[in-house]
Amino acid sequence: MRENTDYALTRTEDAKALIRASPWATMISATSAGPVASHYPFILDEQDSDDPDAITLVSHVGRPDERLHELGSHELLVVFYGPSGYISPSWYEVDPAVPTWDFATVHAHGVPEILSDAENLAVLERLVDHFEDPLPNPFRMRGTLATSAYAERIVAGTVGFRLRVTRFEGKEKMSQDKPVEVLERVVAALDRPGPYENPELAARIRLVNGLRTS
Template sequence: MRQNPSFTLTDPAELKRLVRENPWATFVSSTSNGLVASHYPVILDETREELTLLSHVGRPDEQLHELGEHELLVIVQGPHGYISSGWYDEKPAVPTWNFIAAHFSGVPELLSDEENLGVLARLVDHFEGELPEPRRMRGTLADAQYAERIVSGTVGLRLTPTRVVAKQKMSQNRPDHIVDAILGELGGDGPYASAGLLREMQIVHDRRRAAR
């Protein structure tokens, strides 16, 4: 991912927030048989201070990716959207695309069935916790026994990245009046309105303005 100093994202807290709020990730491996890509949910290993991802793959994806034999690239993407040049009062102007994304690379650690079962339970808890009546993976004896029977069909992994490339492109290179115009359009009812991107831009620019 091409970097620009204005948009580079290095804050560990923001990277963790990105993962927490956008847990559907893309896994990419360069294998002996060529490129392989898969899609799986990820969560943070909250027991560690350093950024560490937890996930799993369904068999035989661990073989297709040759997990543990080389680097795995995990891509996490947050809100994104089209920014029309018609929203600027600059002439000439060109449109752009605002987004936040991170590339986490490293050799993953493969987990034992017992560790994997714990990760799967935490993964389910992470999402079920938002529901009024969450159904936990170990909420009943029957559910727990079923999970123990099927866990062998998945392979758990832990990835502590050795390389992180992240970008948060939210019009930081634009003056305040243009940023405000973009925010207004994103919060409107037009075809490119986006509540998610609006919130992400507000976080970035509220922080920037407070730091002045």
């Protein structure tokens, strides 16, 4: 990722916040057969370390992705994406102006540790609980004898892993270089119905730039 200090996301807690909010990620390996990419949800292993600057991720892959990635034998890159979207210069009402794309992303690197079947099942449960907890009647992987038996069968088709992140790069480009009056016009345009309506990105631009909420 191209370095740009104006948009660098360097605080560990900011990286963790983006991962929590955007758990669907792309995992990339440079294998002996060439580059391999897959897409899976990741969650933070919040209890893995007492170090606030440590980032540990847990996830799983469906077989045979663990072989395709040669999982555990080399570094893995996991890319998380926050809000993003096209920004039209027509919204700026200044001249000259050019189009751009605002976005937030975190690139996490580390060598994955393969989990045992028991640990993998626990991680699968945590993933399900993480996404089900906000629902009024959350599903549980082992909520009944039938679902418990099914969960124990399907775990054999997956490989769980833990990734202790050894380094990360982050970038958050949210039109920070624009004056307040231009930012206000940009977020108003993103909030309006239309081809580039993007209230999530508008909210993020407001937050990053300290704009008032509407």
